[in-house]
Amino acid sequence: MGSIKNYARFYSSFNRLTIPGDKEEYKKVLVLQYTDNRTESLREMRSSEYIALCKSIEELAGYNVELKAQRSSCLKLMQELGVDTTDWHEINDFCQNARIAKMPFGCIGLDGLKELRKRLFALKAKGWRRNTTKEPIYMLNLAGVLGKA
Known part of the structure; x- marks a missing residue:
């Protein structure tokens, strides 16, 4: 058992x-x-x-279909924000930030992906874009965009 x-x-x-x-x-x-x-x-x-x-x-x-759609949507939004979505290390680095999702992308469930999507839309609406110098996400100032943690 x-x-x-x-x-x-x-x-x-x-x-x-x-x-x-x-x-x-x-x-x-x-x-x-x-x-x-x-x-x-x-x-x-x-x-x-x-x-x-x-x-x-x-x-x-239909959980898996919805999960796949949410993941795809989040990855597209991350790409629009300047995250290199061909690099899983960078995707996970971005998602593990306390102001983003606090965990690697692959560990985010359906509800978490829906929340992540909202955060990504908020970042996009505020005009935030990841610096192309590839500095780690924890070094970026997101306080003004997402509010205080």
């Missing part, structure tokens, strides 16, 4: 589905399906079963 402690991944996609009837009953049917009728409880699922279930539900809910 896996040691799954957080079911946020499951519920974030599951709650996006349009389910006719009882959602709890539908969840039990899904869990039974992915555990070969061994259990109807998320807690009793093995990690591999849980991951397979989550991937399937994310696909049904």
Whole structure:
């Protein structure tokens, strides 16, 4: 049995589905399906079963399509702001700034990408552009553009 402690991944996609009837009953049917009728409880699922279930539900809910669209939009905005989007190190350096996303680009979830997109639009609207001298983002003055942290 896996040691799954957080079911946020499951519920974030599951709650996006349009389910006719009882959602709890539908969840039990899904869990039974992915555990070969061994259990109807998320807690009793093995990690591999849980991951397979989550991937399937994310696909049904369109999560991956939306995630890809948000990532693409953010990368396009970063490019317009002067970030070299062909360099993952530079993208991650930019995103890890406390005033941007506080984490590498690949670790940002769907909600975080939506928030990042808002911040990037704010930077663009204020006319901010990354200095082409490639100085690290933490050296740039963003205080006037994004407000105080």
